Amino acid sequence: MTSARRKAYGVKGAPYAFLLPATILFALFFALPIGYAIWLSLHKVQVKGLGLGSGARSEVWAGLENYTDALTDSELLHGALRVLGYGAIVIPVMLGLALLFALMLDTDRVRLAPFTRLAIFLPYAIPGVVAALLWGFLYLPDVSPFYFVLDKLGMPQPDLLDGGPLYLALSNIAVWGGTGFNMIVIYTSLRAIPAEVYEAAKLDGATPLQIALRIKIPMVAPSLVLTFFFSIIATLQVFSEPTTLKPLTNSVSTTWSPLMKVYQDAFGKSDIHSAAATAVIIALVTLALSFGFLRTANSRTRQEEAR
């Protein structure tokens, strides 16, 4: 009866009809641009002679040339290493602070919780470029109030826009801006833990610290994994902070991070073909790293559950 009716109304095609809008959108605004980027990355511009006048320039097939060029470019490698160093500071510090703040807000004795939560979250609402400009001004010795105070106190004034401290300076901007968001994610999942669990723990005589370490952290592990996953992607795509600080110092080159190199190739050197190849490489590395992490994290949680 039911199957007959389904046939009668032609419901078999319905799922596809429902899928159609999403498929079209996906094809138009996702698959097509990516396909075009890959197509660009496999071509290059060939100039004849002096290259002046019409017809002197043509787009030719380049094969994997742009890819081999990008992979053998030491500047891209150095950029990747710089970003790794930056990420090694940002991710642990930012997530550590986010977890700490979330746990502290979740304790019973906290006062002014809504205000504190908002105050920690607020920097996330400030656009990255604005935050970088704001901090950039604070890092410049001649205009920073901090340096003024240090100078008056006769303390040493480190150059924050050079060498090692530059990494701290850049990381600080990311930590300042990102901690609040991650804290909210972790805090939300903390609030979702049923109260009975705490009651049981208290009856068993667990201290608040023990509750935090033995119950809360393991129970919010999934959201920790999630925030870690987001942070890896955000770190690999770091662009606006160093780009905004670049005009303020000689220490940030135009190719400081891999994404800055893509921008520089495309808009500084007008070479969209190499830029496309580098962009594809960055996308693949980001995919591999973030999903690699997600897989290991998932398999570990599953193992623990099995135990």
Added chain:
Amino acid sequence: MPNTKLGRLVATSVAVALGATALAACGSSDDDSRADSGPVSLTYWSWTPGMDKVADLWNKGPGKKDQITVTVKKQASGDTLVTKILTAHKAKKAPDLVQAEYQALPTLVSNDALADIAGEAGGVKDKFAEGVWQQTTLGSDAVYAIPQDSGPMMFYYRQDLFKKYGLKVPETWDEFAETARALKKKSPDTDLTTFSANDSGLFAGLAQQAGAKWWTTEGDKWKVGIDDAASQKVADFWGGLVEEGAIDNQPMYTPAWNKALNTGKQIAWVSAVWAPGTLTTAAPDTKGKWAMAPLPQWTDSDNVTGSWGGSSTAVTTDSQHKAAAAKFASWLNTDPEALTALAKEGGIYPAATTAQTSDAFAEPPAFFSNQPDFYTKAADIAKTTAPSAWGPNVNVAYTTFKDAFGKAAKNKSDFGAALKTMQDDTVADMKKQGFEVAE
């Protein structure tokens, strides 16, 4: 649940429908009338402030008679606009007229984005200094643009502080170095100026003054001379001053730089004719305390300057009304009324020689009210501008400059090595693109 699903479906369908309409609209927007006889409307991409007001003068005056209407679309300046023009040209949708810096012309020509308007606009050649005009022809018989403004380089200094520290205005670069050292001795916290690696145009202009020719052609081949003897001389000179600590090594246009100029921590600036505008915003407290002098020379007998900045008006190959566009470009850059308006509204320093001594430039800039003959002097200096030689990948050379010289300035290391990097990267890029490059 079903409700949200339905909502999502409706939303997506609406989005698709909207997207489709938008696409359809894009496709049908380009069928304007093609005939050159009827009314013509032109689009002009420019970053000069107040350009729309100057275009209005045209639309109400000569343009009305010829039925040519120009619409100005305000753009970001410099390199970003070059990229935008090239992208639009790829889609065959570049505007009729574009503003382009002189050093960008070879890149644009090499991408076949600029039309040869020698037939329509070649007649205005006499209105410009030889060295300026030659930049728009790229050494050929073609004319790819009409010069708009120029940026002859000059030496700016704090008159009051030079007196205070007992310094003489340097006439040669040797004297410039001596002045920097003398100032360091008298006031260790004060710098004469800084070597900034964040604007390649400054170094290019200084090299040009020394006689460098970065790109030249030999038959069908390009010759790149970025590390020629003249440029090396300039690089070594500035590198030496930075290394011995006689001048600062921090970039320009930062809040710190503004403060240094405003508080007298830096007391001079090698710049161009447009410097009063920059100083007005960077160092507002020092109004009336600056003076302008010719750029220091390499030998006593020389009298040349380089140029830093300056731009032209070009007609694109995508334009359907090239003759009309060329007519407007000629009017804009040679007509006295247009040039006066450009000077007033846009604050530009015109490339047309007669305009440099016109009424618009009788008074000095407000920031330099203490130097009544500012523009008379400027016009004299402008005449001594050395010719420049730009190539098809100035953007690559400029980017490499920023990184290589930025690093060298930071480490106070060899500027000659940075210049070599600039040469090598530029040649490598040209070869990669397929240009014939002579060794």
